[in-house]
Amino acid sequence: MDGEDQIKKAYESILMNDFEQAIEWFEQAVATEPHNAAFHYKLSITYARSNKLGKAIEHAKEAIRLEPDENQYNFHLEHLQSRELIHQAQKYFKESDQQLWMAVILLQEAIKLDSLSVDAFLLTGLAYSQLKEYSQAIRAINELLKLDPQHELGRQLLAEIQQKLHQYMQS
Secondary structure (H helix, E strand, O other): OOHHHHHHHHHHHHHOOOHHHHHHHHHHHHHHOOOOHHHHHHHHHHHHHOOOHHHHHHHHHHHHHHOOOOHHHHHHHHHHHHHHHHHHHHHHHHOOHHHHHHHHHHHHHHHHHOOOOHHHHHHHHHHHHHOOOHHHHHHHHHHHHHHOOOOHHHHHHHHHHHHHHHHHHHO
């Protein structure tokens, strides 16, 4: 069985919602044709869908190493790196204000990598709100709502932050 046949089997597995089996087929395709950037890219996507970011990033980087001029691979890697930064930032939300600033820094970097990340804008707004930086929080949530005007949690958070800002200005 060649790499293309293994890729077809992987897609069949995806259609059956068996992502673990799909990963195995993609891995076999990569083992068969280790210099095929498209195979690494496809494996990376499936790892990402299975929330295995470390492996997803590893194969995305390999795809870029093999085909550095392929924009699609570069965008995919930036998206994955953004997701990883968001995940790291979430760990700082239970900490002190000083640690929350670290979350903000990570989230700003995540937004630079993926300016369409609704999650990054939402968490940035939440972090700024907890830091009582209400105008920054409102700015972040407004960016989120530009991307997804119907985002219910974003709309609720915006109303809460505006209320907090109003109370803060009254005191």
